Amino acid sequence: MTLRQDIHSSGIPVLCLPCEARRRGVCGALEPDDLAQLAKTSSRHNIEPGVELIGDAEAVDCYSNVLSGVVKLTKSLSDGRQQIVGLQFAPDFLGRPFKIKSVINAEAATAVSLCSFPRAAIERMMKQSPEFVHRLLKQALNELDEAREWMVTLGRKTAPEKVASFLLMIARNIDSNVDPAARSACFELPMTRADISDFLGITNETVSRQLTSLRMDGVIRIENNRRVTVDSMSRLERRCGGRGATAVE
Amino acid sequence: MTLRQDIHSSGIPVLCLPCEARRRGVCGALEPDDLAQLAKTSSRHNIEPGVELIGDAEAVDCYSNVLSGVVKLTKSLSDGRQQIVGLQFAPDFLGRPFKIKSVINAEAATAVSLCSFPRAAIERMMKQSPEFVHRLLKQALNELDEAREWMVTLGRKTAPEKVASFLLMIARNIDSNVDPAARSACFELPMTRADISDFLGITNETVSRQLTSLRMDGVIRIENNRRVTVDSMSRLERRCGGRGATAVE
DNA sequence: CGACAAATTGATTCAAATCAAACGTAGTGG
DNA sequence: CCACTACGTTTGATTTGAATCAATTTGTCG
Structure with a gap:
């Protein structure tokens, strides 16, 4: 049974088979061989609540899929006032393409598990898979819609x-x-x-x-x-x- | 002189030559022949201040480049409270790909001039030019950054x-x-x-x-x-x- | 010029911030 | 096991920044 499934899903890495990011996240855009290539460079991490994932004004050297848990994105004023500008749930994609330095802070709100990729791997994938960029665009537009919803809540x-x-x-x-x-x-x-x-x-x-x-x-x-x-x-x-x-x- | 310039920029529609959207906007992603194809379907409009461009919950049938003026994007609560969730300046791209119905309202804040394209033309361009999607992604991420900046302002x-x-x-x-x-x-x-x-x-x-x-x-x-x-x-x-x-x- | 909308200015009210205290709850170590 | 600390949470009293209500004043356009 498992064997037959392997035949059907030929080329899809075993780790990716049950992954939510393949069903609903950015990885869903990838063909089996692209996915295999990306998976080779991936690593999984379990993060404790409160741990900082991306520092403000820090160089971004990796991107991740959120597999479980909640990540909070924050921005701060220099006097300490803080605002959470977004929450990410599985299977959101974490990281800001094109910007070398992050302008926001990402922190594990709960226990979080991530599937991370080096920057170069994601950049390569963006070059070779238009469908992947397409999916990133969709996620960015959804985040934009959400941010604007919250602007109404914050302002009015x-x-x-x-x-x-x-x-x-x-x-x-x-x-x-x-x-x-x-x-x-x-x-x-x-x-x-x-x-x-x-x-x-x-x-x-x-x-x-x-x-x-x-x-x-x-x-x-x-x-x-x-x-x-x-x-x-x-x-x-x-x-x-x-x-x-x-x-x- | 003009003739020689025409030779150099062979294939680029005359209308597009001086256009800001070609230099810094989404059209900058397009090859001359793609641009020519898109330009055939384009139309220019001058809009009076206060005119509604996209109604809330209205079907979106066209996309536009803002060539001059300022467009305000608003969201409202049912009791009339209103929040402006974004401002667009030249050469921003106006419209929400992938969503049939707009969830926001767009209105000319000042006199505005637009270069508009039918929905189908943009969708075709997204299929045939990965570079175009790439550019849309960049703009979406910039708007997302801006929205988050304003969340700090609104909240804190x-x-x-x-x-x-x-x-x-x-x-x-x-x-x-x-x-x-x-x-x-x-x-x-x-x-x-x-x-x-x-x-x-x-x-x-x-x-x-x-x-x-x-x-x-x-x-x-x-x-x-x-x-x-x-x-x-x-x-x-x-x-x-x-x-x-x-x-x- | 007169009329209407936009903007300013003033007086008062009110929602949320601030300041302050008490109350769990969880974790530590004697 | 229980005292003890530390942190997060709730609750209360008071203050305050911005909203609301209410006139004027200014600017624009037919």
């Missing part, structure tokens, strides 16, 4: 709406046990209150207050500070402020 | 810092008479106070107050509500809050 939503929008976004991405109908959801928050506040442009005290407010109103339940249960997603959606940052695509 | 800067950052960004993009050394600048604001407030996530009253404050402090001068002179750029930069959204790349 109230604190209660911001927190509700955040929970909704996490529920839709982490999604441990959400049926597609998505009447209810239960998930682990991938970050601390302080991180959430840096994502929403508010203080951790305000995040805490809004979470208790949602809890008091019976919209969510919280266990161990991290585990959140949403009984009625539509109830949560109604707390996000008018359609926009929360619209179903 | 004070009202005075927001207004200063906005002026600096405009000065660097409009740039009517700025020497590269950029000691001083003078430019026309491409939008109303209300638009600026929608860009910065504050009210127009606050924008107005901060502009007067900058004027009182001698950082800027304002004529006719629209024409702004910055005598010392570094003085303005110091008002933008720590390095970050205003960093020189």
